[in-house]
Amino acid sequence: MTHLFLKMNGFRISGVLSRLKGLIVGGLTEMKEGDAPFDKTAVEIVHEHVEAFDFPLLSTFPQDTAKPITRL
Numbered sequence: 001m002t003h004l005f006l007k008m009n010g011f012r013i014s015g016v017l018s019r020l021k022g023l024i025v026g027g028l029t030e031m032k033e034g035d036a037p038f039d040k041t042a043v044e045i046v047h048e049h050v051e052a053f054d055f056p057l058l059s060t061f062p063q064d065t066a067k068p069i070t071r072l
Helices: 002-014 042-050
Strands: none
Touching: 002 042
């Protein structure tokens, strides 16, 4: 979880999130949920970082590197 938190924080600070028109978050199947010090799921961490922005967020999209590509 620490890696995800740091990545999302870096995206926010660098302005990447402010330039998005939307965000799709995959299945995050190999994440260890609720690890200290966060005690949050991966989706909760993403939501926390993007809640101030006005773009659509599709979370837990059924796609990750372990599954075949799903067409939109």
